[in-house]
Amino acid sequence: MTEQASYQVLLYYKYVHIENPQAFAADHLEFCKAVGLRGRILVAHEGINGTVSGTITQTEQYMMHLRANPLFRDIEFKIEPTEGHVFKRLSVRPRREIVHLGLEEDINPNELTGKYLEPKEFYEWMQRDDVIVLDARNDYEYDIGHFEGAIRPNVRTFRELPRWIRENLADQKDKTVLTYCTGGIRCEKLSGFLLREGFREVGQLHGGIIRYGQDPEMQGKGFVGKCYVFDERIRVPVNRHEDVVVGRCHHCGKPEDRYINCAYPPCHWQHICCSECEAKHEGFCSDTCREQALQTQR
Known part of the structure; x- marks a missing residue:
């Protein structure tokens, strides 16, 4: 493997009861810091949900550590090679849920799932x-x-x-x-x-x-x-047979799968935008945002 592909991204989750998510998250954060990982990890009573990046050595160490815990012995990892870290920092946080579906009576996948x-x-x-x-x-x-x-x-x-x-x-x-x-x-x-x-x-x-x-x-x-991902890559290829661009530029409508955030901070709307339209519209998603940005500068 080349030096450029010496990093990996791990995508994983496990629905399993964690008795004390706050304590687990605190201990887990310290371990991840010591290993040198970056990414986002959510911990709740219902389980763990994370995406992290690191060198092959760091990510292998992390997978061994997690699987050494009886709760996560059979956890599955989706592993993708990458050229470097895909996160700027590390976050490990306790949450009420690792996935929020907004139901009055939540679903326990260990009891009911497709x-x-x-x-x-x-x-x-x-x-x-x-x-x-x-x-x-x-x-x-x-x-x-x-x-x-x-x-x-x-x-x-x-x-x-x-x-x-x-x-x-x-x-x-x-x-x-x-x-x-x-x-x-x-x-x-x-x-x-x-x-x-x-x-x-x-x-x-x-x-x-x-x-x-x-x-x-x-x-x-x-x-x-392409598949949208919640890290700095934004999108990753999926179909190895053909590469088709299905997204459309928000401004001109031409095929595009490139995302940018609106240049007006209160908006910051993430939208598909080609490089030509980004320059033409100065990174704004609309004339309204452009005008509001200009007014704040006056």
């Missing part, structure tokens, strides 16, 4: 006529890449999905629903919610888009565009 589908099986199920493929991510994630034929829920946050489903899919409970997300964690709860709502059959992509793209047989087949 059928796990491996990449090839997921692709085969997608070809069936009675299947609905539901993207469990946010609209801006879908916009730069998704499975062909998947439904794009008009939601900006995961907790908006239950209401959207009730308003748009309530009459299709006799169909099979397939869900997918970046690494699989959101589908664990969403598929359980769908079953609780009365959908006949629910399947979820085991390991999410990242694992699907790494599968040696499928190599991302059926996924168009």
